[in-house]
Amino acid sequence: MNNQVVIISGASGGIGRAVAKLLARKGNYQLILCDIDDEGLKEVINDLPGGENQSFIVDVGDKKSIKKLFNELSDQNLKATFLINTFGISPVDSKGDRIGLDKTSIDLWDRVFQINSTGVFLMCQAFLNQKGVLTEKDNPRIVNVSSAAAQLGGYRSCPAYIASKAAVIALTKSIARDYAEYGVLANCVCPGLIDTKMFQQGNPADNVASKVPLGRLGEAEDVAGAIAFLLSPDSLYITGASLDVNGGYRMA
Numbered sequence: 001m002n003n004q005v006v007i008i009s010g011a012s013g014g015i016g017r018a019v020a021k022l023l024a025r026k027g028n029y030q031l032i033l034c035d036i037d038d039e040g041l042k043e044v045i046n047d048l049p050g051g052e053n054q055s056f057i058v059d060v061g062d063k064k065s066i067k068k069l070f071n072e073l074s075d076q077n078l079k080a081t082f083l084i085n086t087f088g089i090s091p092v093d094s095k096g097d098r099i100g101l102d103k104t105s106i107d108l109w110d111r112v113f114q115i116n117s118t119g120v121f122l123m124c125q126a127f128l129n130q131k132g133v134l135t136e137k138d139n140p141r142i143v144n145v146s147s148a149a150a151q152l153g154g155y156r157s158c159p160a161y162i163a164s165k166a167a168v169i170a171l172t173k174s175i176a177r178d179y180a181e182y183g184v185l186a187n188c189v190c191p192g193l194i195d196t197k198m199f200q201q202g203n204p205a206d207n208v209a210s211k212v213p214l215g216r217l218g219e220a221e222d223v224a225g226a227i228a229f230l231l232s233p234d235s236l237y238i239t240g241a242s243l244d245v246n247g248g249y250r251m252a
C-alpha cells in the first residue's frame with residue numbers, strides 16, 4: 001500500500017495530533033488534516049516531516065464545511081482512502097464538573113449530538129460517496145473514535161456525550177456491514193482515560209490513575225498506535241470492531 005490519502009479530522013486535538021505525527025513518521029501516507037481550530041492545525045502541520053500534507057479548517061457541525069473539504073480534494077484529483085475521525089466535544093459546567101441529566105438542556109444535547117454523532121455520520125457519508133472509493137483495490141478504511149464512556153455508561157462525562165459516543169459505535173457497525181461487499185473496513189477505537197486537554201478540562205481527581213489496572217493514564221500516543229494498527233495490513237480481517245484502548249479500565 002503506497003501513498004494512501006488519509007483524512008484526519010480533529011487533527012488539532014491531543015489524539016488527532018498524535019495520529020498525524022505517527023502516520024507521518026511511518027511514511028506512505030499523504031495526510032489531510034482538518035479541524036475547527038486553525039491555530040492548532042498550523043502547529044501540527046508545521047511539525048510534520050514531508051511536504052505533501054495539507055490542512056483545512058473544517059467545522060464538522062456544518063454540512064457545507066464538510067462538502068467544501070471534499071470538493072477541494074476532488075478539485076485536486078485527490079481521493080481519500082482512509083478516514084480517521086478523532087474530533088469531539090465533552091462539555092462540562094463552569095466549574096469543570098459533569099453536567100447531569102437533570103441539567104442537560106435540549107440545546108446542549110443537540111449540540112453534542114450535532115458534533116459527536118452527526119459530524120461522524122456526515123464525514124463517513126462524504127468519504128464513502130467520493131468517486132471511485134468503492135472500487136479501490138486496497139481496502140478503504142474508516143476509524144471512528146468513540147469512548148469507553150459509551151460502553152460503561154461513563155463516570156465523568158455527561159449523558160449527552162455518552163449517548164452520542166454510543167451512536168458512533170452503532171453507526172460504525174452499520175457501515176461495516178453495509179459496505180463490506182466493497183471491501184471497506186470500518187472500526188472504532190474506544191479510549192479510556194487519556195491525558196489530553198479534553199480529559200484535563202473535567203477536573204480529574206489526583207488519584208484517578210489508580211483506578212486503571214495498568215496504573216497510569218493513557219497517552220494520546222497509545223490511542224494513535226491502535227489507530228495505526230487498524231490502518232495496517234495486519235488488520236485486514238477486522239471490521240465492525242470496537243478496539244479498547246483503556247489500560248484495563250473496562251474489560252469486555
Ligand SMILES: NC(=O)c1ccc[n+]([C@@H]2O[C@H](COP(=O)([O-])OP(=O)(O)OC[C@H]3O[C@@H](n4cnc5c(N)ncnc54)[C@H](O)[C@@H]3O)[C@@H](O)[C@H]2O)c1
Nearest residue numbers: 010012013014015036059060087088147191194196198199
Ligand atoms: N481524552 C480522553 O480521555 C478521551 C476518552 C475517550 C474518548 N475520547 C475521544 O477522543 C477524541 C479525541 O479527543 P482528545 O482527547 O484528543 O480531545 P481534544 O479536545 O484534545 O481534541 C478534540 C478536537 O476536536 C476538535 N473539534 C471540536 N469540535 C469540532 C468541530 N465542530 N469541527 C472540527 N473539529 C472539532 C477540537 O478543535 C479538538 O482539536 C474525541 O472524539 C473524544 O471524545 C477522548
